[in-house]
Amino acid sequence: MCLAVPGKLLEVFDENGLKMGNIDFAGSVSKACLEYVPEIEVGQYTIVHAGFALSVLNEKEAQETFDAWDEVIDAANKDGIGLEKLERPD
Amino acid sequence: MDFPESLSCPVPILSHDTVQLAHGAGGKLSNEMIDKIFLPRFTNTTLEKMEDQAILENPGGRIAFSTDTFVVDPIFFPGGDIGDLAINGTVNDVAMSGAQPLYLSAGFILEEGLPFETLHRIVLSMEKAANIAGIQIVAGDTKVVNRGSCDKLFINTTGFGFVPDGINISASNLKAGDKIILSGTLADHGMAVMTSREGLSFQSTVKSDTAGLNHMVNDMLAVSHDIHALRDPTRGGLATTLNEFAATSNVGIQLEDGKIPVKDDVRGACELLGIDPLYVANEGKLVAVVPPEIADTMLAAMQNNPLGANAVIIGEVTDNHPGVVALRMGLGGNRIVDMTVGEQLPRIC
Amino acid sequence: MKYLDEFRDPKIAKKILDEIHQVTTQPWVIMEICGGQTHSIIRNGIDQVLPKEIELVHGPGCPVCVTPLEIIDKAIEIAGRPNVIFTSFGDMLRVPGSKKDLFMVRSEGGDVRTVFSPLESLKIARENPDKEVVFFAVGFETTAPGNAMAVAQAAKEGLSNFSELVSHVLVPPAMEALLSSSTNRVQGYLAAGHVCTVMGWEEYTPIAKKYEVPIVITGFEPLDVLDGILHTVKQLEAGTFEVENRYARIVEEGGNKPAQVLIQDVFEVADRKWRGIGEIPVSGFRITEKYRQYDAELKFDVGEIKTDEPEECISGVILQGLKKPHDCPAFGKTCTPQNPLGATMVSSEGACAAYYKYQRIKAD
């Protein structure tokens, strides 16, 4: 249910009085309505569902999740499980 | 920036700008259209005779024969148009038997009012695709229908070639242990068409992969004639092709996730629209099933051809679960890759 | 893709999975509410690698699957009328009503179009002032902001030829309906991350307290789902029943306030039927008095159409994990993925559809 995918805001424009933006999904750029994320800035990631941006991705929280997993991996390495470090695609 | 083809090759001057019903009536206007639009582009000695049929030499052997009708909306999409699609599609269907495609017929259904400029552009890209594939268009037909009776234009192509002796490629040949090779990335064509459709408000870099695969098939046959099965996964995508293989040969197919290549922008569009690339049409890819002994050399031969640069072994044939295609996921679980029930549509959930 | 691929890394997944195995000491029944999570679970084979003590019960699935027959019949009636352009998300076109689906309406000459966003539907209304443009507004809370915006915008622009056929369902009432059943087996919930993105998670706290179930707000990528299961099991093992947010990169406690404001302006809570389950009180939205003229049900006067859910369908009890699909007499006979009777067969991830599909690989 409720397919929503993170993409990066490239530009903001107005259309029929609504705040809209072009959002980049790994090279495919789609238009989305930004009325529900008034605080968003170009370059930020947002979750888009059915043409509407619903939430600005909290990069700090995402980072904390990564860090927690990094610890998991460090611990695993100490245990000799030998996992590689997380790759973080740009 | 590339110059559009039509700049280097101006639209021929005809007495009308758009296709009229009379252009299909077999009279003066028909002849004018054939002489100015089609003949100069599809020129060869057979076609030039303008007989009611093409008479061709028979070099002997078994004939591979295929027909396909092309209706695509929009008719121009990133990476191609209905013209090269119509040539490449039939060339590929013939080539998947191991035959060298030689001759093609082309039938056009034109909607009244179609601009000749559009038709000319499409005929030019057919010429180009036919030249690349090395195939001759030896017979043709055009009909014009009332506005609204067809959508701009439909093209049917029928092609044939001869299958060399000793080659027996068929969906019924799969054996346990065979390797499955995919010639490149999935879903480029289908996503190019879908994202260029009006209404989806997409600005996409996704390009169709439309291409004739007969030269790559030649490269592969040079490695070995022992190719068990070969198919271009068009409508219904890789999933459908592999399900047909599994059902026809009554074997299972085991794929490995993470090995199936999809371009980044194609994946971005797929994620956003909720579409599974395994089910999306390709127009310039093939999937080959070969015995394990020759898999690596076959793969290398494919990778040496520009159309197969991203070729990769994606899985193998197994005795387990006959008739079923399974995809092993990173976690170790197995997912069934079923046939589609219908057309792939953008989803919200 | 950034913020997607990281959450699919099989190496980390294995590690979380190991942890789940370590903390699990006894049988637990956990329900993922959302079809998107079911999709992720089946797609990644998560159900096949969990400890055997953990039973996942797949929830009501998706708004498309639970849209009642009656509404689909109304959609088909409206879409077949002359002068109507009927627009819908792609998912809905294939879902069968009692006699046909929207695809068939199109083949019979109806103007049925797929859109990706309700704003596209609005655009069609702008471009076709002499036609009635109807949007099939289905969805959970996640889709409500967009569908509300289309109505508000139509009002602002004075587009009187636009209307919505609304079949919006709400997650918390359905959760309560399942939990309050005397036969309930579900002990912990993975709550739907994207629903919470809009509504926040304050609503879940009383539910967790009242029924003493842990509720973990969970994302959709394989690592998110595994992480959600891990934290649910940890709570179950510890005997706690908190609402826990494991999707904090997207979800805030209060949800999306501007979206909630517009939703409340355009929609009001109403009783809704769920396909295969029946009516659940206050489990959906309808258009408020203020925007009545944009309500397609009134505009096209289809309120009289009543269709009962097929009697033989037992998807209601299947959803609760009480019965298995092959206990249903219709299973595989009158009910198949091509011709589904209940929600659990409509959705390809629904329990009935999954069983139907997996029968073929059982021997493996």
Ligand code: SF4
């Ligand atoms: S098999 Fe069909 S009729 Fe039976 S419970 Fe499942 S969805 Fe309902």
